[in-house]
Amino acid sequence: MNDRVLDQIRSNNHRAISRLITQIENGTEVLDSDFSELFQYSLRALRIGITGPPGAGKSTLINCLVQHIVNRNLSVGVVAVDPTSPFTGGALLGDRVRMNRYSGNPDVFIRSMGSQGDLGGLAKKAQDVGDVLAASQKDIILFETVGVGQGEHDIIKAVDFTIVVLVPESGDEIQLMKAGLIELADAFIVNKADRDGADRLIQGLEHILKNYSQHPDHIPKVYRTVANRDEGVAEALNGIMESIENEQTTGALDQRRIRRHRQRVSTLIREYLLKSFWSDYRESHLIEETRTIESVRRSPYEIAQQLIKSADYE
Amino acid sequence: MNDRVLDQIRSNNHRAISRLITQIENGTEVLDSDFSELFQYSLRALRIGITGPPGAGKSTLINCLVQHIVNRNLSVGVVAVDPTSPFTGGALLGDRVRMNRYSGNPDVFIRSMGSQGDLGGLAKKAQDVGDVLAASQKDIILFETVGVGQGEHDIIKAVDFTIVVLVPESGDEIQLMKAGLIELADAFIVNKADRDGADRLIQGLEHILKNYSQHPDHIPKVYRTVANRDEGVAEALNGIMESIENEQTTGALDQRRIRRHRQRVSTLIREYLLKSFWSDYRESHLIEETRTIESVRRSPYEIAQQLIKSADYE
Numbered sequence: 001m002n003d004r005v006l007d008q009i010r011s012n013n014h015r016a017i018s019r020l021i022t023q024i025e026n027g028t029e030v031l032d033s034d035f036s037e038l039f040q041y042s043l044r045a046l047r048i049g050i051t052g053p054p055g056a057g058k059s060t061l062i063n064c065l066v067q068h069i070v071n072r073n074l075s076v077g078v079v080a081v082d083p084t085s086p087f088t089g090g091a092l093l094g095d096r097v098r099m100n101r102y103s104g105n106p107d108v109f110i111r112s113m114g115s116q117g118d119l120g121g122l123a124k125k126a127q128d129v130g131d132v133l134a135a136s137q138k139d140i141i142l143f144e145t146v147g148v149g150q151g152e153h154d155i156i157k158a159v160d161f162t163i164v165v166l167v168p169e170s171g172d173e174i175q176l177m178k179a180g181l182i183e184l185a186d187a188f189i190v191n192k193a194d195r196d197g198a199d200r201l202i203q204g205l206e207h208i209l210k211n212y213s214q215h216p217d218h219i220p221k222v223y224r225t226v227a228n229r230d231e232g233v234a235e236a237l238n239g240i241m242e243s244i245e246n247e248q249t250t251g252a253l254d255q256r257r258i259r260r261h262r263q264r265v266s267t268l269i270r271e272y273l274l275k276s277f278w279s280d281y282r283e284s285h286l287i288e289e290t291r292t293i294e295s296v297r298r299s300p301y302e303i304a305q306q307l308i309k310s311a312d313y314e
Numbered sequence: 315m316n317d318r319v320l321d322q323i324r325s326n327n328h329r330a331i332s333r334l335i336t337q338i339e340n341g342t343e344v345l346d347s348d349f350s351e352l353f354q355y356s357l358r359a360l361r362i363g364i365t366g367p368p369g370a371g372k373s374t375l376i377n378c379l380v381q382h383i384v385n386r387n388l389s390v391g392v393v394a395v396d397p398t399s400p401f402t403g404g405a406l407l408g409d410r411v412r413m414n415r416y417s418g419n420p421d422v423f424i425r426s427m428g429s430q431g432d433l434g435g436l437a438k439k440a441q442d443v444g445d446v447l448a449a450s451q452k453d454i455i456l457f458e459t460v461g462v463g464q465g466e467h468d469i470i471k472a473v474d475f476t477i478v479v480l481v482p483e484s485g486d487e488i489q490l491m492k493a494g495l496i497e498l499a500d501a502f503i504v505n506k507a508d509r510d511g512a513d514r515l516i517q518g519l520e521h522i523l524k525n526y527s528q529h530p531d532h533i534p535k536v537y538r539t540v541a542n543r544d545e546g547v548a549e550a551l552n553g554i555m556e557s558i559e560n561e562q563t564t565g566a567l568d569q570r571r572i573r574r575h576r577q578r579v580s581t582l583i584r585e586y587l588l589k590s591f592w593s594d595y596r597e598s599h600l601i602e603e604t605r606t607i608e609s610v611r612r613s614p615y616e617i618a619q620q621l622i623k624s625a626d627y628e
Contacts, residue, residue, distance in 0.1 A: 036613035043611060054367055055485050169483050171369050254607040261610045265600060268618040273587040286579060293568040296575040297357060299350035304582035 001034040010041055012106055012136045021111055024128045027121070032268075035128060042134035045077075046244065047260075049143045049156045051184070052165035057191045058144055061165055061227040066108060068237045069140055075107035077133030080144040081126045081155060109133055123154035124271050127264055154267050158260040160253060161186045161244055166205075168197030173204035182208065185220050187240050193224035193232065218252060279312040315348040324355055326420055326450045335425055338442045341435070349442060356448035359391075360558065361574075363457045363470045365498070366479035371505045372458055375479060375541040380422055382551045383454055389421035391447030394458040395440045395469060423447055437468035438585050441578055468581045472574040474567060475500045475558055480519075482511030487518035496522060499534050501554050507538035507546065532566060596621055 001020070008016035050065075052058055062078060069076045102108040111133075113126055130141045145155050156162055164185035166176070176182055182205075190202050205222050213219045221243065223236035247253040289295060289303050315334070322330035364379075366372055376392060383390045416422040425447075427440055444455045459469050470476055478499035480490070490496055496519075504516050519536050527533045535557065537550035561567040603609060603617050 032615045032619075036615045039613040039615070040611070053369075055483065169369065257610050258604055258607060261614060262600060262604045264614040265604065265617045265621070268614055269591065269621060270588060272618065272622060273591055274584060277583065277587055286576060290572055290576040290579065293572060296571050297354070299353040300575060300578040300582055301347070301350045301353070303579045304586065307579070307583060308586060 001031075001038070006038060006041075006135075009038065009132060009135050010137070014106065014109060017109060017132055017136055018111075020132055021129050024125055024132070025113060027125070035131060038131055038135050042131040045130075045134035045138055045141050046161070047130060047134075047141045047143065047159040048240075049145065049159035049162040050165060051145045051156055051162065052181075053170055054146060056165045056167045056170060057227050058165050061189065061191055061225060061233065062142060062144055064225075064227045064230050064233040065142070065237060066102065066110075067230075068234045070105070070107055071234075072237075074139040075137065076109075077130070077136070077138040077141045078108075078110040078144065079126050079129050079133070079141065080110070080112040081122060107138075109136070109138065121271060123158075123267050126155050127158055127267070154263065156184060157263040158267070160256055160260070161240070161247075163187050163189055163240065165189045165191055166201065167192045168195045168201050170201070172201070173208045176205070182212070187220050187236075187243060188222040189236055190222060190224050191227050194226050198224065218247075218250075277312075281312055282307055282310065285310060315345075315352065320352060320355075320449075323352065323446060323449050324451065326452075328420065328423060331423060331446055331450055332425075334446055335443050338439050338446070339427060341439070349445060352445055352449050356445040359444075359448035359452055359455050360475070361444060361448075361455045361457065361473040362554075363459065363473035363476040364479060365459045365470055365476065366495075367484055368460060370479045370481045370484060371541050372479050375503065375505055375539060375547065376456060376458055378539075378541045378544055378547040379456070379551060380416065380424075381544075382548045384419070384421055385548075386551075388453040389451070390423075391444070391450070391452040391455045392422075392424040392458065393440050393443050393447070393455065394424070394426040395436055421452075423450070423452065435585060437472075437581050440469050441472055441581070468577065470498060471577040472581070474570055474574070475554070475561075477501050477503055477554065479503045479505055480515065481506045482509045482515050484515070487515070487522045490519070496526070501534050501550075501557060502536040503550055504536060504538050505541050508540050512538065532561075532564075596624065599624060 005016060005020065009020060050058055050062060059080070062080075066076055066078065102110060111129060113122065113129065126143060130143065133141050143155055143159055162185055164181050164187075166181075166188060167190070170176065173182075188205055190198055190205070192198070193202075202222050202224060209219050209222070221239055223232060223239060225232035225236055227233055244253065247256075285307060286303070289298075289306070319330060319334065323334060364372055364376060373394070376394075380390055380392065416424060425443060427436065427443065440457060444457065447455050457469055457473055476499055478495050478501075480495075480502060481504070484490065487496075502519055504512055504519070506512070507516075516536050516538060523533050523536070535553055537546060537553060539546035539550055541547055558567065561570075599621060600617070603612075603620070
C-alpha cells in the first residue's frame, strides 16, 4: 500500500476504504507488511463483538445500535462475518439494500464478509478489515458473528468486549452454559424480549452468572431489547459503554487487549503455516493419491505422512 | 496399540473400546501409526453426520434413531461432538444418564466428546473415535455436531451422508441457504413438526431444493418428525437408508467417500503443522512478546514473522 492510500484511509475516504477491503477479500494485492504500517493508526478504536445463534435478530439489533452510536456523536464501522446475516448474503438476495440508509454518512461504514468453507482465512481477513476501519478513525468497530466454531471464535477472541445476543427460544441457561456462550460474554442482550419465556431466561442467566462467575466483581450484565421496535437498545448501549469505561479504569480492558493481540498472532501463524504447506504440487499430489475408491483403503495417516515428507515441488 | 487391544476392538469388547477412546481424548498414549493398522478394519461402516442449530432436538432425535436402527438388526455407534448436546455436557450436569438404557447392549455404543476451545483437535479425535467404533464392526456410525464453524465442518465433510435437522424456528429457507446449511445436506429432517410454521418451512425447503440443486437427479429429501413422540422417525430412517442404497448404485457414495478421505488427510496435516510449530519455546516466546499493554502497539504481523523466523528452541 502506498502512502497515498494510507493517507486516504486515515482521512476516512470511504471509497478508498471500500477498495482496500475488496483487495483484502480477494487476498491478492495486499501484503502483510502493509498492515504493519496501517496497524499503528488502528489502536484507538474500541472493538466490540456481537455474537449469538442464528435467528436472534443480531442484524436488526446492530442496525439499531448503529443509530444510537451515531446519536452519541460517535463513528462506527461494522464487519459482518455472520454467514446468516442479511448484510452478508445481501448481494445474492437483494436485501443488502437494508443498510443503504447510511450510505453517504461519513460516520458509518458497514461491510459484510462471507465465504463459506473459508472460515480459516476469514478470521484474519475480518481483523484486517477491522484495522482498516479503525485506521479511518472510527470510534467503534462492531464485529457480527454466529459465534460457534473455530473461525468465529478467532474473531470473538480478538475483540475488546463481547456481547452475546439471545432470544427466549435460544434454550435455557444450562444449554447456553454447555454451548460455551456463558463464558464468552462480557454482556448479554436478550432480544425479542416481548416473547414468552424472556423473563425466565433473564432470571436464569442472572442466577447462573451470579453463582458461577470467575470474577465476582465483574459479572456480565443482562439487557432486554425488542430491537425491531427500538425498545431497550439505547439503554443497553449506555450500560455497555459504562461497563467498558469501568473496565478501562480497572485495567481489565488492557488485559483483554493483550489477549486479543496474542490471539491475532496465533491466527496469523496458522494461516501462514497452511499457506506455506499447500503448494500447488502438494495439492495435486493429494488429489492424485485420493483419486480412486480403492485409495480410501489407505490410512489417511499414511497419506498425510507421505505429503509431509514430500518436498513442496518435485 | 498391541495386537491384543486391536483384537479386543475387533471383537466388540466395549470396555476395551471405551479405554481406547479415553486415550484418544487424552491425546497421549495413542500413536498415529496405531490408526493406520486399525483403519484397515474400519472401512465397512456407514458414517452419517447429523447436524443442525442448537435447540433443534438433535439428541432426542438421535436417541430415537438409535432405537430404530437397532430394530432393523443393525448395530450403531454414536460420536456426539456437539457442545450443546446433553450427551456431551452430561457429565457436568447429570443428564448423561439419559443414554443409560443402552448400556450393556453390544449393538449400541454412545460416546460424547467435547472440549471448548479445542475444536481444531476435536475433528481429528472424533474421526479416530469413529474408526474405533467402525473397527468394532458397528454397521452405522452417527456423528452429532452443531454444524457451524471449522471444526464441525471438518467432521461433517468426512461422513458418507449428512442429515441437517431443523425446527420451524430455525429460520426460513433463505436464511438457511445463507447459513450454508442447504448445500451441506443430503437429507433434511424438520423436527418438532407439530409446531406452527413446519409446513411453511418444509414447502420452502422443497421449493429451494428443487430449483437450486446442482444435481437434479439427486435432490435431498425433506422428512418431518416429532422425535419426542417417536413420530416419523422410522419413516425418515427408511427413506434415508433407501437414498443411501441408491447412491451406492449410482456411485455417488463412492465419490463422497473419496472426498471425505481427502478431507481427513487435510485435517491431519493441519494438526501436524500446528503441533510441530508450537514448541514450548515458541509458546513462551509469544507470551513474552505480548506481556504488556505497550506490546499491543507492535503489529501482530511483525510478531508472527519474528516467531516464524525463530528456531523452535534457543
